Amino acid sequence: MTATPAQPNSPSGPRVRRRRTSGSPLGDLTALALLPLVAALALPAAFTGGGTRRWFGGRAENQRAEAQAAKDAAAAAFYELDTAQRDLRISIETITAVDDSPAARRATGDFAAIGQRIDEASHRYIQAVDSHDLDRDDLEASAAARARTELTKAREELERVKKELDRFADGLGPLLGKAETQLARLAPAVERARQALLAASNALDAVRAAGLTADDLAARLAALGPELTRLNQGAGQHGVAGTLERAERVAREAEAIRAEAERLPERAAEIDHRLVSLRTRAEALTTRAGQVEPVLSELRRRFTIACWQDLQHVPEQAAETVRQAERKLAEARAAREAQRWPDATALLSTARALLNSTDEAVSAAGDRLRRLNAVQKDPQQEIDRTRFAIRDAQRLAMAGRNTPDPRHARPLDDSVARLERAIASLEGRHPDYWHFLTETEAVRQTVAGVVGRIREERGATTGH
Template sequence: MSTPWFGRRNRSPEDLAAAESARDGAVAAFLDLDTRQSYITDALRPLQSSDPMTAASAILAAWKKVEQKCFDANSQYLTISQQYALEDALGQPTAVELPVAAQAFANTHRTLAQAATAINDFYTDNRRALDQARSAASEIPKLAEAGVAQALSIRARLTGVHSDVAGFASVRGAAAELETGVADLDRALVAGSLEGIQAATAAITAAGEQIDAAAAAARTAGDRAATAISSVRTRISAVTTRTERLPGVRSILLREFSAPNSADLAGNVEVAARELAAGEHAWEEASQALRSGDAEKSLSLLADSREHLHAASQACDDVTNRLETLKAVKADPSGPERQTRFRIRDAQRLVVDRGLTSQWGSVLDAQSARVDRALHALTGVHPDYWAYVRELDAVTEFVKGVVERIREQARHS
């Protein structure tokens, strides 16, 4: 007990009053700073998830400096309050030197006041953005409540009016998107992110619309699948006919033109047959799925069947179109040449009109030389007409690019 009584003997009423006044002033400054800091922190919370490249990021960066000053001031207060406590835990006077304690509390008071001034300056500099952010933050509870209510309503539809189709894959997928949106909303609420809440609410709305659309589609899936089964069967018959004729077309191609004219199509007969078989298999599985009552699976398999049939048809088209193209070029080799030279001359006129002969004249002359070489290459008993066509097409595309560049330069000049 000697220490408290020793402390008491050294305490004058004046020193005690001064120390208590300094301490109370520091306490008030500490509480005031906490209030100001909380106000700004609440205002800034909606900005935490903002894009790093926006103005909000600059505000947050500026606040970090002020926040550090507040942290330092608060730390100083807590340290001084413990180091210069005027009473112990039992309410008995301590042995601290009262004048020293008074000075320490006064210094801390000034530090806290300086931090409060920094907050005031920060608020003044960013008042509009902070007030807007606080206003937006006040909308968070209402937005969140609306999002939750919407999610509950959608869930009710799933177990109510949509219960007859809730097992369809498309409906289940949309329902999963709904739950993802709800989880995102929960996280955004915890973070106090207005943008996150808005995004999650929008996702919930979209999921609800997707569920309704999927449910409506599911109810007509059976009829649509039945119609598609018949349609794809007709398509299979047509592609089968073309595929069966393809070897004959390929034989004509090889008989009338040298091998280089169709070397890239050597495997098309096999490709067409393979894709046709895959299309037929998918169609058979789709038919089985429909008979089993899984209309959605049937529609998905029918989509696969159509893709395979399209690939088979494309393989047939490539061979048939190649034969037609080669026959046309063989009958009139100068036809494609005239068209290509016309494009070159048209580009040359544009170059002259724009005064760009020095830049593009020799380039276009070189294209004319390419046409000359391609035409000269059509020699022998079985010329490579396809190489001729590809070379002229390449020249045409090159000239087209030159014209586009000239016009683009004119637009920016």
């Protein structure tokens, strides 16, 4: 039989449809009720697939945290050591730039040796950091523990080297202080040199504006030009010590040039005054030299030849010396006109020395006559003067002693005998008064020498 399809209005059709329809809503509700549980089970897998760490438990995370703390501590130690090394390198460079002593060279070598140990400790630290990735998702507790151990050792090594570096830095105190003192002097010294050169240049300009030449000073100032160039190049090229010495020397020489330039108008006026004064003196000595001959005539007439023979050429010598002085004065005048100041000054000094010698020679004739007249009239005054000197020395030699020191007594006894012989030489018809005067003067000089030795010896004894 052939089955016929159910009619729409038959009881079977609607019942079938109701059964089909009544099953569908129950299935939907069941699916909705099961969805939160499924989703909750699926979430960890979904996050793991997105790159987050797996959950391994509290022990692993604690080891990771401790390793990270060790890494941070090592990084801090590394930073402190690096900073200290860089600061100390600046100190070493400061010392090296200033000081070339054995102590400074030894400090440089010691710093290089410590630098090698720093490099080694730093290398171990970097190697420990690179060997352990603490951010790995699958970091195991044992790996984290190893990382913590190695990083802790690296930190301890960095801290040990840091202490060694600190001790070395403390020992550099004297060398660094000396170097910094010189460096502190450097800039002011260079500035003083520059200012001194500027002042010298301004002084020369003022002198030239007044109509005076200063070629020698200008040449000396120009010679300092290369030195200024070296100063401008700085201590980096020429060294601190060399630059400091150069700056002080340039300042000193420039200051001397400035002082001479500022004094130049006064110097010119002084040279003019000396020219006039020495010319007047030469004229006066010419007149006085003409008066020597009458004095010599009286000496020849009244006294023995021994009293005047050493003076007989004074008139001719005086005239010649005055002529030499006048020639030097003429040369000095020419040098003054040409403004050759050093030459003018030197020539004036020569002329003055010639006139001084002439003055002494001319005065000697008149002084000889005066002294001979005095001793001829009363020789006892000269005798008493000399005896008083001898007795005074004898009292000093005996002070505090029972017997005099032979070193003092002998020359004093000889002086007494020499005075007696000089007195005896006055006897006779034509006594040599000049010999008598020279002898008494020699006796007084001998006695004065003995007195000086006694006082010196006693002063040394008292000092001890």
